[in-house]
Amino acid sequence: MRKLALSDEILMTIEKPARYIGGEVNSVMKEADDVDIRFLMCFPDVYEVGMSHLGIQILYDMLNKREDTWCERAYSPWPDLDKVMREKNIKLFGLESQESADHFDFIGITLQYEMCYTNILQMIDLSGISVYQKDRKNDDPIVIVGGPCAYNPEPIADFIDIVYIGEGETVYGSLIELYKKHQGKDYDRNSFLREAAKIPGLYVPSLYDVEYNDDKTIASFEPKYDDVPRTVLKQVVTDFSKTTYPEKPVVPFIKTIQDRAVLEIMRGCIRGCRFCQAGAIYRPTREKNLEDLKRYAIEMIENTGYEEISLSSLSSSDFTKLPELLDFLIEEMGKRKVNISLPSLRIDAFSLDVMSKVQDIKKTSLTFAPEAGSQKQRDVINKGLTRDIILKGARDAFIGGWTKVKLYFMLGQPFETYEDIEEIAKLSEAISEEFFDAVPKDQRKGMVEVGASASFFVPKPFTPFQWAPMDTMESFTNKAHFxxxxxxxQLNKKRLKFSYHAADVSLLEGILARGDRRLAPAIYEVYKNGGIFDAWGEYYSHERWMEAFEKYGIDISFYLTRERADDEIFPWDFIDAGVTKRFLLNEWKNAKKGIVTPNCREKCSGCGAARFGSGVCFKNET
Amino acid sequence: MKLRIKYAKYGSLKFIGHLDVMRFFQKAIRRAGLDVAYSQGFSPHELITFAAPLGLSVTSEGEYFDGEFNSVTTTKDMVKRLNEQMVEGMEVLDVRLLKKEAKTAMAVVSASDYVVYIKSGYLNDKAELLFNSFDAFMSSDTIEILKKSKKTEKVVDIKPMIIKAAVFPFDGIDGLSKEYLGERDHEKGFFMFLKTGSEENLKPELVMEAYCKFLDIPYEPHAFSVHRLETYMNDGESTVPLYMAGEMISDE
Incomplete structure (x- = not known):
């Protein structure tokens, strides 16, 4: 029997001990002596969140398919255990072997959202190595990060050995082979990192120098040595039929956020919404092969025993084989009594038909994401959705028996006026009126409910809005109240609801998203003062962050509310994400003029992603 | 067809709660490809129900659940197929076919027996006292404990819920499989046969707490491990293990 890292006494005094014992169905056990590489894959949030993440399952499976590598998992210890580990000097450990982080060659951490940065420091610190990269010892594990926030890793660059830019399926093999060459008694951490920097997609922050202008903008961002590349090219999967997919995902004992099998059908999005970072960094849009997907769906269900399967992509309605795939799933999953959890689909005759087949209409609500209230503003953000389409979709749904509608909006967008946001209320009213108009009184099975919610828009790197000033907290609050x-x-005010998210967290997200290396000491300060789990309202302290910024003389308006010049050097400019800065700048100008850019299938707009030679940029999409 | 499935839960799986064990078996049955019956509706679920829930940190080799199946094979085949889907810490021990009119395990549970033992490294100076005074404790006419609920506190006599309890060497306990036990320094423990179920229910931890009070020593909950040996029902005449309600299914 495996010996657990935590004693019975500890496990019985913390919440949900099952988070820390490993041993789940499909988790991978190996003999430590039989492998060359031990990799600890970390998710800087609690187990239930981290176990729901598809990317980790993909990489865990991929690395464990290698005979020379044993990949284990670790999740942020919840504050109750965090406290115990510090008191008793217990190190972070892998769930599989239950051995501490110092047994590992790599500590990989995924960067899914800015609010987990303090948890990254928590995981590094609990591993027993120096939080600052420059202070690490020769034999310390290599800290490597990747994921969407790696597209501006600069705020945390001082804590990281290697940043992986792009999709994990591509260059881990080369990195592991390189590491094996360096392993042994002559192992030198710095020479390994220097060589790793030459692998396409890998960025080693310690090998670059940043200079600043008097106005605090970046003057230069240069490699320290001639053999270190000036730009780092994003890595993408160019042929999904040849990449690995986790047919045997790990099945947690406890209920997690995503408690089902997840089938990724497509990567990337053709839409080009100007606020959306994912829509830019995952370009080009690449569909998976229908026959492969059918096989994966069956294999995953048979290997996990899940009662539910869901589809994953940025915009599932744009998957060209969706009708065929759903027909197959309805038939095959029905036989196996497996529910199909639909992703949010564009509301039209097709999706309403599918939904009525797999969901209980009475219990589900329809979701629209107009993002903006007025047509002018939807053109600014390039959301290719018109008032007519929304109203028609809602009307069809009401006739089909639905009564609940959810609407998602963002406040604080560039060029937004009070007239634009007033339209949020008017659009919601118009949707409710469709109900009364479309459904005769004697056929109403319930009463219409329209729930609109607004979040605070945060400009992100690699979007046309990377130049945009972020709205102030005061302005956001005023707008929300308005x-x-x-x-x-509104006439049907009793049938309408409006809610909005807290703004302080968005503000911090805004600072970190477009931040630079000068933020590092403040992040460390927050962590030292007890800041972890910032993504969890109950643990977030806005004050703690503001005090840390003040202590290190960080002017938050520099990061938030300033409009950037067209030719400013951004902290993330060293990354070549395929999508060019010239294209983004052009889009920024189109946004100002309210000019709509067609989606990738209508017309290629020359964003630059075609250089990867795959997906929607070419006629044979798959 | 109704089946009654007996299983053991041990090792690190003692930290998996009752509801999660149910979810685990729902998935295991599907992976094993057993022909379980489902409820109707948009979200069909498996028709299985569990017997007496086991507390967190307690191990057991006498756990049960009942399930409705559309078709069955043999006991041997179903035990094998389920065990191929188990993880370390979970083992299927028996599958029995119940009579059509049999009541669910949950409804008929009346008693369980346990062995409580001292964990390795704990209570070194008190072990002898604990082992030697238990008979004296058990010969008390009443064993009163203070039962606290949200609003009320009342004194309850737990003695009538103790069917039998004594210190035994592990080798003298019928049906105990020592491989399911955790680390310990003594090869003996407190055997307890206690009433279990919806009407009367006594946990072995409560007996140990009362015993420590009797000895006037502090009760350290983390010092003891609890292992359930078997779950029983009353078939009208006598108290028998739950599996006795069903028949093994063989090839013939």
Whole structure:
């Protein structure tokens, strides 16, 4: 029997001990002596969140398919255990072997959202190595990070050995082979890192120098040595039929956020919404092969025993083989009594038909994401959705028996006026009126409910809005109150609801998203003062962050509310994400003028992603 | 067809709670390809129900659940197929076919027996006292404990819920499989046969707490491991293990 890292006494005094014992169905056990490489894959959030993440399952499976590598998992210890580990000097450990982090060659951490940065420091610190990269010892494990936030890793660059830019399926093999060459008694950490920097897609922050202008903008961003590349090219999977997919994902004992089998059908998005970072960094859009997907779906269900399967992509309605795939799933999953959890689909006759087949209409609500209230503003953000399409979709749904509608909006977008946001209330009212108009009184099975919610827009790197000033917290609050009042003025106000998210967390997200290396000491300060689990409202302290920024003389308006010059050097400019800065700048100018850019299938707009030679950029999409 | 499935839960799986064990078996049955019956509706679920829930940190070799199946094979085949889907810490021991009119395990549970033992490294100076005074404790006419609920506190006599309890060497306990036990320094423990179920239910931890009070020593909950040996029902005449309600299915 495996010996657990934590004693019974500890496990019985913390919440949900099952988070820390490993041993789940399909988790991989190997003999430590039989492998060359031990990799600890970390998710800087609690187990239930981390176990729901598809990317980790893909990489875990891929690395464990290698005979020379044993990949284990670790998740952020919840504050109750975090405290115990510090008191008793217990190190972070792999769930599989239950051995501490110092037994590992690599500590990989995924960067899914800015609010987990303090948890990254928590995981590094609990591993028993120096938080700052420059202080690490020769034999310390290599800390490598990847994921969407790696597209601006600069705020945390000082804590990281290697940043992986792009999709994990591509260059881990080369990195592991290189490491094996360096392993042994002459192992030198710095020479390994220097060589790793030459692998396409791998960025080693310690090998670059940054100079600043008097106005605090970046003057230069240069490699320290001639053999270190000036730009780092994003790595993408160019042929999904040849890449690995986890047919045997790990099945947690406890209920997690995503408690089902997940089938990724497509990567990338053709839409080009100007606020959306994922839509830019995952370009080009690449569909998976229908026959492969059918096989994966069956294999995953048979290997996990899950009662539910869901589809994953940025915009599932744009998957060209969706009708065929759903027909197959309805038939095959029905036989196996497996529910199909639909992704949010564009509301039209097809999706309404599918939904009525797999869901209980009475219990589900329809979701629209107009993002903006007025057509002018939807053109600014390039959301290719018109008022007519929304109203028609809602009308069809009401006739089909649905009564609940959810609407997602963002406040604080570039060029937004009070007239634009008033339209949020008016659009919600118009949707409710469709119900009364479309469904005769005697056929109404319930009463219409329209729930609109607004979040605070945060400009992100590699989007046309990377130049945009972020709205102030005061302005956001005023706007939210204004919209709330406008809802009260509507005729069907009793059938409408409006809610909005807290703004302080968005503010911090804004600073970290477009931040640079000068933020590092403040992040460390927050961590030292007890800041972890910032993504969890109950643990987030806005004050703690503001004090840390003040202590290190960080002017937050520099990162948030300033409009950037067209030719400013951004901290993330060293990354070549395929999508060019010239294209993004052009899109920024189109946004100002409200000019709509067609989606990738209508017309190629020359964003630059075609250089990867795959996907929608070419006629044979798959 | 109704089946009654007996299983053991041990090792690190003692930290998996009752609801998660149910979810684990729902998935295991599907992976094993057993022909379980489902409820109707948009979200069909497996028709299985569990017997007496086991507390967190307690191990057991006498756990049960009942399930409705559309078709069955043999006991041997189903035990094998389920065990291919188990993880370390979970083992299927028996599958029995119940009579059509049999009541669910949950409804008929009346008693369980346990062995409580001292964990390795704990209570070194008190072990002898604990082992030697138990008979004296058990010969008390009443064993009163203070039962606290949210609003009320009342004194309850737990003695009538103890069917039998004594210190035994492990080798003298019928049906105990020592491989399921955790680390310990003594090869003996407190055997307890206690009432279990919806009407009367006594946990062995409560007996140990009362015993420590009797000895006037502090009760250290983490010092003891609890292992359930078997779950029983009353078939009208006598108290028998739950599996006795069903028949083994053989090839003939």
């Amino acid at each position: 919209v709330k009042d406008k809802f009260r003025e």
